[in-house]
Structure formats: C-alpha cells, structure tokens
Amino acid sequence: MQMKAFAVSTRIVFFSLLVFSLVMAEENQQKEVPQEPSHRLMAHQGLVSGGVDAGAGSRRVALDTAPKREWPEVVGLTVEEAKKKIKEDMPMARFQVVLPNCFVTMDFDLGRVRLYVDSSNKVARPPRTG
Structure with missing residues (x-):
C-alpha cells in the first residue's frame, strides 16, 4: 500500500514539474532577451541625447555626450x-x-x-x- 502511495505521489510531482517547465519555456519564448543596443540604433530611436550621424555614407556616429x-x-x-x-x-x-x-x-x-x-x-x- 505504501509503495502505491509513493508511486502516485511521484507521478504527481513529475507531472507538476513537467507542467511548470512547459509554462516557463512558453514564457521564455514570449520574452525577448534585452540586448545592449548600439549607439547608432539608440540615436535612431531618440534614446541618445547629443547623437549626431556623420552622414549617409559614413558608418560612424559621433556622440558628444553619453546618454542620460x-x-x-x-x-x-x-x-x-x-x-x-x-x-x-x-x-x-x-x-x-x-x-x-x-x-x-x-x-x-x-x-x-x-x-x-x-x-x-x-x-x-x-x-x-x-
């Protein structure tokens, strides 16, 4: 009898962990991992104050101040x-x-x-x- 109760409780724990891991995996897929954006992207989005694009043909961005x-x-x-x-x-x-x-x-x-x-x-x- 004790062996049956142990087997049932083990199954409950196993299924609980399985459901929990599936829920967490789904949440992680929905979340976007934040990346440190480049200054060019930040300047484009208006997140950098003082960012100046050096021109259309240039790939450099001159920043006279760090973003506040x-x-x-x-x-x-x-x-x-x-x-x-x-x-x-x-x-x-x-x-x-x-x-x-x-x-x-x-x-x-x-x-x-x-x-x-x-x-x-x-x-x-x-x-x-x-």
Whole structure:
C-alpha cells in the first residue's frame, strides 16, 4: 500500500514539474532577451541625447555626450512635470509610474523610465532607465 502511495505521489510531482517547465519555456519564448543596443540604433530611436550621424555614407556616429540615464533633478516634481523634463532628454521614453509599496519586475528596458512616487503623487527618488 505504501509503495502505491509513493508511486502516485511521484507521478504527481513529475507531472507538476513537467507542467511548470512547459509554462516557463512558453514564457521564455514570449520574452525577448534585452540586448545592449548600439549607439547608432539608440540615436535612431531618440534614446541618445547629443547623437549626431556623420552622414549617409559614413558608418560612424559621433556622440558628444553619453546618454542620460538618471534624472535626480526631478525629485519632488509631479509626475507630469517629471515626464515633461525627461522627454526633453529622452523623447522616446516610455514611463511606468510606481506607487508606494508596489512591486516591479526585474526586466531591463533601456526605453523605460520608472517614476517612483510618494502618496502625494510627487517623484520620491531619482528616475532612471532600465
């Protein structure tokens, strides 16, 4: 009797692991692995401030400044004011407003800027890309 119960519980564990691995495999196929984009691509998408294309026949991109990735100057501003200020440096930015005590995913996205706000809807910590 104990052997039968062991066999049944082993099958349940096996099938649970199988279902879990299939679900994870499907999620991994749906996710695109973030690649560090080249400066040329970033400049094309408006993610680099100060990027200048040297010409149609040239393959070089001259960057007079590194792309801005953090905005400590918007701490204390409202969400709308912060978005406006960040859009000046990064026109193609996508914003995610994070309320107090909320979880965020650990994925990395150079086009996303998270705005962590306090209870009065003001930016609580320096927003950054990622």
